[in-house]
Amino acid sequence: MDTKILIIGACGQIGTELTNKLRTIYGKDNVIASDIRKLNTDIVNEGIFEVVNALDYNQIEHLLEKYQITDVYLMAALLSATAEKNPAFAWDLNMNSLFHVLNLAKAGKIKKIFWPSSIAVFGPTTPRENTPQYTIMEPSTVYGISKQTGERWCEYYHKQYGVDVRSIRYPGLISWSTPPGGGTTDYAVDIYHKAITDGKFTSFLSENTGLPMMYMDDAIKATVNIMQVPSENVKIRSSYNLSGMSFTPAEIAEEIKKHFPDFTIDYEPDFRQKIADSWPASIDDSEARKDWGWKNDFDMENMTVEMITKLKENIY
Numbered sequence: 326m327d328t329k330i331l332i333i334g335a336c337g338q339i340g341t342e343l344t345n346k347l348r349t350i351y352g353k354d355n356v357i358a359s360d361i362r363k364l365n366t367d368i369v370n371e372g373i374f375e376v377v378n379a380l381d382y383n384q385i386e387h388l389l390e391k392y393q394i395t396d397v398y399l400m401a402a403l404l405s406a407t408a409e410k411n412p413a414f415a416w417d418l419n420m421n422s423l424f425h426v427l428n429l430a431k432a433g434k435i436k437k438i439f440w441p442s443s444i445a446v447f448g449p450t451t452p453r454e455n456t457p458q459y460t461i462m463e464p465s466t467v468y469g470i471s472k473q474t475g476e477r478w479c480e481y482y483h484k485q486y487g488v489d490v491r492s493i494r495y496p497g498l499i500s501w502s503t504p505p506g507g508g509t510t511d512y513a514v515d516i517y518h519k520a521i522t523d524g525k526f527t528s529f530l531s532e533n534t535g536l537p538m539m540y541m542d543d544a545i546k547a548t549v550n551i552m553q554v555p556s557e558n559v560k561i562r563s564s565y566n567l568s569g570m571s572f573t574p575a576e577i578a579e580e581i582k583k584h585f586p587d588f589t590i591d592y593e594p595d596f597r598q599k600i601a602d603s604w605p606a607s608i609d610d611s612e613a614r615k616d617w618g619w620k621n622d623f624d625m626e627n628m629t630v631e632m633i634t635k636l637k638e639n640i641y
């Protein structure tokens with residue numbers, strides 16, 4: 326059976342780039358992009374697009390039947406900072422959209438699911454440096470609690486009902502072409518824009534707050550890879566640790582200064598500082614490397630060159 330893909334949340338930060346990549350790989354007619362609204366004109370106009378509410382089981386079921394979908398990528402979610410402002414809705418969206426696709430897969434209507442988890446599943450009691458795959462997990466944010474719970478359900482549906490669900494714990498994602506959507510790691514995108522437009526940047530995280538980060542191209546590569554490997558390679562059915570690089574606001578500012586010597590940074594930590602302080606500073610992703618051959622292409626240095634080049638070429 327040919328692969329037919331439904332992406333729920335196709336207009337978001339990851340969804341946009343994932344949709345473009347999947348359309349290239351599988352062909353435009355085999356990738357159905359969907360979102361709650363027509364939020365991104367390229368995604369809407371350059372292929373098949375459907376308006377869908379990730380909380381509406383019947384709408385999703387209808388699309389699965391209409392397009393004979395095999396694989397679903399569920400990218401709709403409220404991220405960490407936004408979720409803290411609206412805990413009840415974050416819990417509803419992040420959990421019930423997952424239950425819908427897990428139950429549709431259990432009913433035999435989806436063959437394979439991709440569901441993103443996050444470094445937010447870890448908490449203040451987790452070892453912060455080189456955080457292992459298996460460790461203490463006591464998330465203290467609404468977003469983290471929803472992702473941790475989701476991981477448990479993914480593993481449960483796999484073990485009890487044979488649902489082929491695959492997942493990655495994304496770190497902070499950095500892209501020149503799509504804006505981030507309400508996360509704690511968003512500063513690491515904004516800093517590049519401000520370096521070019523203003524020559525200075527005010528960080529909402531303090532100088533020495535280290536966090537795991539990844540260039541979007543690597544995140545998309547990992548997502549496509551984990552969905553393409555044979556099922557037996559995916560040994561972890563909660564979610565895989567995944568690492569690209571780790572840096573603090575001060576370190577990324579130093580890297581940017583290599584390109585803009587006059588660039589300056591100052592620090593005004595806000596409520597997101599507490600979230601960042603509860604998360605790992607770096608991640609051990611050896612299980613992903615071993616099980617399905619994960620390897621990152623980008624570090625802070627080559628990502629910075631690419632970000633500045635692409636932003637100058639395409640945006641400014």
Ligand code: AKB
Pocket residue numbers: 404405406442443444445468495496497498507508509510511
């Ligand atoms: C966020 O900051 O909420 C996200 C994440 C790390 O999952 N980027």
